[in-house]
Structures are given as structure tokens and as C-alpha cells.
Amino acid sequence: MKALPTSYDFSAISILYVDDEHMAQKYFLRSVGTEFDVLTASGADEAVEILRDKSLSIGILVTDYRMPGRDGGDLLCQIEREFPHVIRILVTAYADREMLLHTVNSGEVFRILEKPLNVDDVKNTLRQAYALSRERTTRQQRLSAMNETLNFLAHELNTPLASIVNFSQGMQSRMTDASRSQQSVPDICKAALAINDNAQYCLSLLLSFVNSIHSINPHLNSHSEMTAHQMVLSLLDSYPLTPEQHAAIHVDIQQDFKVTALPNCVALVLSSILSNALRALKGHASPQVIFSILVDDSPQIRIGNNGPCISPEILVNLMETPITTHADSGGKGWGMVFCRRVMHSFGGKIAISSAPESGTVITLEFPAAKGRLKPSGLT
Secondary structure, three states: OOOOOOOOOOOOOEEEEEOOOHHHHHHHHHHHOOOOEEEEEOOHHHHHHHHOOOOOOEEEEEEEOOOOOOOHHHHHHHHHHHOOOOEEEEEEOOOOHHHHHHHHHHHOOOEEEEOOOOHHHHHHHHHHHHHHHHHHHHHHHHHHHHHHHHHHHHHHHHHHHHHHHHHHHHHHHHHHOOOOOOOHHHHHHHHHHHHHHHHHHHHHHHHHHHHHHHHHOOOOOOOOOEEHHHHHHHHHHHOOOOHHHHHHEEEEEOOOEEEOOOHHHHHHHHHHHHHHHHHHOOOOOOOOEEEEEEEEOEEEEEEEEOOOOOOHHHHOOOOOOOOOOOHHHOOOOOHHHHHHHHHHHOOOEEEEEEEOOOEEEEEEEOOOOOOEOOOOEEO
16 A cells, blocks of 8 residues: 655544544544544534535544434435545444445445544544545546636637627628728728737637646646746736737736646636736826735735726625626626636635725735745846
């Protein structure tokens, strides 16, 4: 059997121990509570209520078999149906072969522990269960990230593609009258430029997504890492910026850090925020976008711009409800909603502040990193 890494934080996933005997609960807590985060329940119904509490990260269930009312076998069957991600372990003092076979077959039990419990056996079993639970959680997070990424891409591509359709239809009608009215020619040229800009954005969004994957992991190794500075530079390299827009963007590296959680999704978030900032600054006499990378209690990327202030009525619901000021060009207002979902999916946060004096600042806050990098200076 493969040895488990010694660097696991066993408090990241909680264990629920179910036994109607109070002394048995105390013994289990005393035996493994110093290494694992343990919750207890006195029966099957209480255990189910605890599992339904989404604020508790229950990954492993250890249950006695003989209990008043519903026994451990019945509980395991319900857990298998309603909480299939939870690793299930059965504790019994009864060597009933038929009962054990039925429980294992119907409840998909990971291990069976016999009473009286041997502390070393229990700890080894819990470590193995933790490794399996961690693997399942990682797999589920990856599937969720893939689903969120596809939804995010669909949203981000919808707006410019809808604009392309609208501009194309306008061009068709204007081309009909082009020979009669010379005033139509400049409009057609503007429409053609808008089509090009939107098409380039679609391409850059996909390129940014692909580049983030390759930069983080050229060999598809999920343990590779990318710094926040590298991620921002990759975005600016792939985004279709005009010379004026490029001159308006500045990167302030106060303290760099590694982005380890869903970096490909974070790249999409950054691309969406930059797109919104550039749109807000259109026509501004002295546009400015500042990417600040720092560690202030937690690792952060702040994206500020000196565009128009967002009204308080819009700001309060911007990340909760689809809101757009670009419906005429196909906008649906889902951008910031998806940004919030992506950041929350790995334990991060996103906040927006906007005021006439300071402009708009969007802060992406990441889970605390194990290692911090030295400041890289200004770019």
C-alpha cells in the first residue's frame, strides 16, 4: 500500500462519528481528536441533519451498527444515496457474516472496524479514508471548474458574437444605400472596425485560456503553479489592446504570489474585468487601468480604473443579479455574477468599490498562500 504524504492537514475534512453510547463517543474523540477534526452524533437521524449542514465539511462517516431505532446499516444506505461523496466506515462488535455482507454490498462501506477499537488501526483507516476523500473532493472541484469555465466562456463569447451579428445586419442594410448616400460609408467603416474588435476579443479570450493552461502546466501536471504577475502579463500579451489602451495600463507588483486554485478560470475572470474596464473608459481623455498585486492579510489582485463611478443602486446587486448597460450590443449582465462564482468556487472572494474621486476598484482575494514571493518592482 502506498504511504500517505505526511503534509496532509487532517482538519480540512471533518469526521462524523455516530454512536448512541456517550462513553464510546468520548473514547473515539480522545483517541483520534488530536489528529482529526471530529464531530459526533447519537443516532442516524441526528447524523443526517449534521451532514445536511453545508457549512460543515464532512468527508468521512464512522458509525456503530447496533443503535436504537435505525441501525448503522440503514444509515449507511441513506448516506450512499444522499451523500455519495462521504467515505463510510462501519464499527461493529458482532461477527454476523450475513449482516456484514449485506451492509457492505448495500452501503459501499470503505472499511469495517471491530470493537473494541484498536487506536492504531482506527488512525490508519482514517488516514486512508482521508486520502480517498481528498481525491474525491479534488475530482469534484475539477468537474465543477470545467462546468463553470464552459458557462463562463459561453457568456463571454455571447456578447461580442451578438454584436457581430447586429453590426453585420446593419452593414447589409447600409450597403444597399451606399451608392445613394456617401454618409453611409463612414458608418460602414465604423461597423467593420467594431466587428474586428469583437472578433479579436473572442480569439484573445480563448488564447488567454489556452495560454494559462500551458503556462501553468505544459505537461498537464496539476501541481504546477503560476504567479499572479505571470498571469497578468499573459493576459496583457494575448488581449487585443490598441497602442492607446496599452499605454493606459500599468502593473504594480508590491508582493507577488502563486495562483494555485483554478488558474485557468482566474484568467477568464481577469479578462472579463479588463474588458469591462476598457469599455467604461471608452472616450475618456486620460484613461488609466492599474493591476496591483499584493499580499495584505491575504493574496490579492486589484484592478482599478478611473472611469465613471458605478451608481450605488447597481453596485449593491452587481454580482448577485445580471445587470448590463450594453443590452443593445448583446450584453446579458452575467459577467460579474460568473466572476463571483469562480472566485467562491475555490474559497476566494471578490469585492467592488466605486466612488467619483477614486474610480472603480475590483479586488480578487485568494486563499492564503503557503509561500510568498519577493516584490518584483514596477512594470
